[in-house]
Amino acid sequence: MGHKYDPGDARRRRLLSRRLHEIEERLETVERRADRLENTLQGVVREATSVSLGGPCRCGESLLIVRRQTIYCPQCQYRRTI
Ligand SMILES: [Zn+2]
Known part of the structure; x- marks a missing residue:
């Protein structure tokens, strides 16, 4: 039972790895935004007695x-x- 070469399979894998890369980039953007908002909020709360x-x-x-x-x-x- 050797692995049969399947061009459709390779294409799907490329597509998946590209989507994964896109999701990683979006996650990084969202994390940066959340950190920025949290820092800002903590600063605002420190100002507000x-x-x-x-x-x-x-x-x-x-x-x-x-x-x-x-x-x-x-x-x-x-x-x-x-
Ligand atoms: Zn609530």
């Missing part, structure tokens, strides 16, 4: 914001007094 950040909200869409006696999510309805 009455605001701090909590962990991720259960909705998964945002971090929680802590302000005065309230912890809340800017994306969903979650809000709690502490």
Whole structure:
């Protein structure tokens, strides 16, 4: 049972490796953007004396914001007094 040469197979492999390369590049772009936003957000929070950040909200869409006696999510309805 030797491996049979299949030109269609080689073409599919080339196509897959090109797509993988594209996905890697997009992932790098998205990671850079996320890091940049996180750094910016931390800088903004440092400037704002009455605001701090909590962990991720259960909705998964945002971090929680802590302000005065309230912890809340800017994306969903979650809000709690502490
Ligand atoms: Zn939420």
